């Protein structure tokens with residue numbers, strides 16, 4: 027019987043259970059990647075994501091061919107492709123990883139289950155991350171996570187035999203260039219990370235060999251973190267590297283190099299958070315559109331399109347915000363703190379609803395991972411009710427983390443010539459009007475005070491408190507108290523992010 031491997035956000039050969047199980051069938055297999063208009067033409071995925079996927083597929087095609095196999099693709103809806111496969115081959119088994127994505131991708135997967143069942147065909151799904159489908163209680167999450175991460179890595183077969191090209195249905199091709207005809211909205215990145223399993227391993231090796239040694243020191247610095255952070259995020263988000271591989275290799279390195287342990291421990295906690303947040307979306311897919319704590323929806327009732335556009339285009343007149351937004355447009359990545367700061371700015375300082383900025387940032391982040399993304403957007407805009415309310419002052423952030431304005435000067439060329447003493451508040455320059463740079467969109471201290479008063483006034487209501495309690499029970503971390511204390515000494519920031 028034919029075994030079909032349906033690749034989605036798992037674009038790799040190594041540690042790939044669906045592929046492994048299909049090969050065990052002992053017959054030629056059919057690996058497919060389908061560019062589905064209904065998935066790609068929504069409001070979040072953008073041209074930069076699809077380009078990364080294409081790069082990953084090109085790399086994967088090379089790997090398949092080195093093993094005697096092949097990779098097939100089509101533009102269309104998955105049901106059409108399955109229909110074609112069924113017509114050509116009759117019965118088949120479909121293998122895929124579970125996709126812990128948005129309600130949209132989950133509903134598509136349910137449709138595929140129904141389609142297969144109606145035809146008496148078998149659809150086998152395998153766990154991808156340390157995320158559990160239909161998890162009964164958050165209390166069990168940690169044990170399942172450990173269990174999954176401790177399983178042996180799945181090898182790649184020496185030889186992979188695939189269905190011959192002229193035997194596949196007409197709508198499938200091994201000429202991946204057809205994907206260049208698939209149009210996805212939004213912009214490509216100008217510079218930045220390139221997709222593919224080889225690149226992913228190269229990036230990770232490079233991190234574990236050397237770059238990790240400054241992980242803790244530079245994590246909040248917008249320029250230096252680009253080098254000292256792992257930069258694994260797009261590779262994990264598009265599945266060029268398995269999370270289990272990342273966890274196991276990091277543990278090995280921690281055992282081998284006690285000196286760098288504190289950096290790697292901190293890195294490891296992020297790998298854990300990855301699944302912790304994706305589990306949150308898995309348990310409640312509505313968080314992409316609905317506030318975790320709806321009491322906070324009373325605050326941001328007016329929409330200001332002009333303010334949103336200025337923020338999105340990096341034209342707020344606040345240098346750290348503009349530099350971070352322009353960096354995102356250019357290369358699709360900024361560090362955690364910059365992400366938190368731009369969200370806090372648009373949702374708190376400017377008091378705009380989190381949904382549209384959340385979707386817009388998803389389109390810019392090359393590493394867009396819905397579970398992490400929407401959990402963080404809601405945390406940073408204060409709509410969970412159980413996280414610390416964080417309202418950043420971008421001027422202070424700049425002074426603390428970019429004191430010489432190197433990040434600002436790199437991404438806001440209008441400010442390159444001004445003295446460093448004015449770089450974070452250029453509006454204080456006597457000749458500010460001569461610069462081709464906007465006046466600040468708001469007075470930060472008074473806007474932040476207004477936001478803080480509003481958020482706290484809601485947070486203290488009975489309605490917000492009781493929802494927060496319920497949601498914390500459902501979604502909160504169960505890490506033991508002493509672990510939290512340990513982490514706190516490592517980095518104060520951690521607790522607020524993890525709860």
Ligand SMILES: Cc1cc2nc3c(=O)[nH]c(=O)nc-3n(C[C@H](O)[C@H](O)[C@H](O)COP(=O)(O)OP(=O)(O)OC[C@H]3O[C@@H](n4cnc5c(N)ncnc54)[C@H](O)[C@@H]3O)c2cc1C
Nearest residue numbers: 255256257258259296299300362365366393394395399402
């Ligand atoms: C508003 C907002 C939105 C975000 N959206 C995304 C997103 O769509 N995709 C994404 O991968 N990360 C997201 N993050 C988390 C974090 O900023 C990025 O994972 C990190 O900056 C990526 O760089 P890195 O791979 O070098 O990270 P490292 O610090 O080297 O961390 C290694 C990996 O751990 C995971 N990780 C790191 N930080 C976090 C975190 N706080 N929560 C959960 N997992 C984490 C990521 O998979 C990351 O690749 C978001 C953060 C904020 C504040």
